[in-house]
Amino acid sequence: MKLVHTADLHLGYRAYHRTDARGINIREADVAGAFREVLDRTLEIKPDLLLVAGDVFHTVRPSNAAIADAFRQFSRFRQGSPDTQVLIIAGNHDSPRAAETGNILRLFSEIPGVHVVHHEPRRLTFPQLGTSVLCLPHNSLMVETRHAIEPDSEAETNILMAHAAHERLKLISHYGAAVLPSDEIKPEQWDYIALGHYHLYEKLAPNMIYPGAIERTSLDIWSEADKPKGFVEFETKKGRARFHELDTPRMVIDLEPVLGHELAPEQLDGAIESALDGVVGGIDGKIIRLRLFGVPREVYRELDHRKIRDYRTAALHLHLDVRPPEVRRSESSGAPGGRRSLREELSAFLKHHWKPEADKLDREALIELGLRYLQRAEEAEALESRD
Numbered sequence: 409m410k411l412v413h414t415a416d417l418h419l420g421y422r423a424y425h426r427t428d429a430r431g432i433n434i435r436e437a438d439v440a441g442a443f444r445e446v447l448d449r450t451l452e453i454k455p456d457l458l459l460v461a462g463d464v465f466h467t468v469r470p471s472n473a474a475i476a477d478a479f480r481q482f483s484r485f486r487q488g489s490p491d492t493q494v495l496i497i498a499g500n501h502d503s504p505r506a507a508e509t510g511n512i513l514r515l516f517s518e519i520p521g522v523h524v525v526h527h528e529p530r531r532l533t534f535p536q537l538g539t540s541v542l543c544l545p546h547n548s549l550m551v552e553t554r555h556a557i558e559p560d561s562e563a564e565t566n567i568l569m570a571h572a573a574h575e576r577l578k579l580i581s582h583y584g585a586a587v588l589p590s591d592e593i594k595p596e597q598w599d600y601i602a603l604g605h606y607h608l609y610e611k612l613a614p615n616m617i618y619p620g621a622i623e624r625t626s627l628d629i630w631s632e633a634d635k636p637k638g639f640v641e642f643e644t645k646k647g648r649a650r651f652h653e654l655d656t657p658r659m660v661i662d663l664e665p666v667l668g669h670e671l672a673p674e675q676l677d678g679a680i681e682s683a684l685d686g687v688v689g690g691i692d693g694k695i696i697r698l699r700l701f702g703v704p705r706e707v708y709r710e711l712d713h714r715k716i717r718d719y720r721t722a723a724l725h726l727h728l729d730v731r732p733p734e735v736r737r738s739e740s741s742g743a744p745g746g747r748r749s750l751r752e753e754l755s756a757f758l759k760h761h762w763k764p765e766a767d768k769l770d771r772e773a774l775i776e777l778g779l780r781y782l783q784r785a786e787e788a789e790a791l792e793s794r795d
């Protein structure tokens with residue numbers, strides 16, 4: 409039995425307010441293109457099963473265009489490969505909190521050969537393949553008392569598909585995902601375990617895999633910058649997995665930070681220029697971050713902003729992450745001579761005052777994450793005021 413496993417499609421994801429000639433957000437078009445590539449390549453493989461392990465859509469209420477496109481793609485796939493059964497579960501991004509809201513994924517079960525499990529745990533059996541697939545969508549794992557995660561003794565081949573964060577992943581935050589404790593899932597009991605949620609390719613065991621997202625759609629895309637995007641092909645008889653890397657994902661480049669301490673504006677201009685001009689193949693159409701550390705506001709103001717604007721126009725997105733020099737002062741001093749910045753306020757709150765509900769928490773990592781969000785909000789604000 410041969411299967412293809414993909415996850416975290418995040419169809420309908422949008423970013424950066426740039427549109428293509430048809431008026432579609434460029435990143436949304438990128439994600440749709442990556443999905444087409446997954447299906448085109450799966451059509452060549454002609455597996456018995458295509459497993460989609462959650463987060464088909466980026467949001468609970470995707471746009472009509474995103475829904476229509478996904479419907480067309482799944483229909484096209486089924487017509488091209490009528491012997492492949494398609495199994496879809498819901499993830500945290502496409503599961504409404506209230507069951508009565510209804511899940512848009514149900515629509516896809518209108519397509520013959522497409523099976524959707526969006527709320528309760530469900531075991532799907534395919535007698536002609538001798539295969540049972542236990543499907544655990546996000547909502548089924550967010551309950552107090554969980555359904556036992558056990559294989560079907562009647563089936564020749566047992567597959568488990570779940571959208572959750574496996575305990576062994578070292579994540580800063582699970583962003584509201586269910587967490588699967590290691591002892592609940594025993595890879596030796598299953599022929600294959602198809603996981604979704606984590607956006608990087610990760611082989612937790614030879615038969616327990618996160619294929620990763622098909623495009624860079626995480627909150628922190630920089631952590632995905634140099635990691636491949638793709639899907640997994642698995643043969644249950646041989647127990648062999650193969651990662652297929654996609655060609656389409658857009659280039660995301662996180663450049664080495666520039667240390668701006670003690671640099672005059674012209675020197676900093678030079679450093680920015682050599683960093684951006686040094687990008688192999690140029691920056692056109694790419695998503696780029698350049699961090700500038702230790703740059704006071706007055707120096708930043710003096711930079712060649714016309715030149716920076718030209719770089720911004722060439723790239724799909726240029727994130728100049730400018731950080732002022734760190735000010736060292738005691739936390740309790742009440743900061744005489746000036747109010748604390750928002751960054752300092754946030755760090756101090758997370759460090760000293762916030763009481764987390766989870767006992768296992770990496771506070772430094774949380775502060776780093778908080779500051780990153782703040783930076784992103786500031787960046788978004790700067791972009792808004794620019795246009």
Ligand SMILES: [Mn+2]
Binds near residue numbers: 463606607
């Ligand atoms: Mn996801």
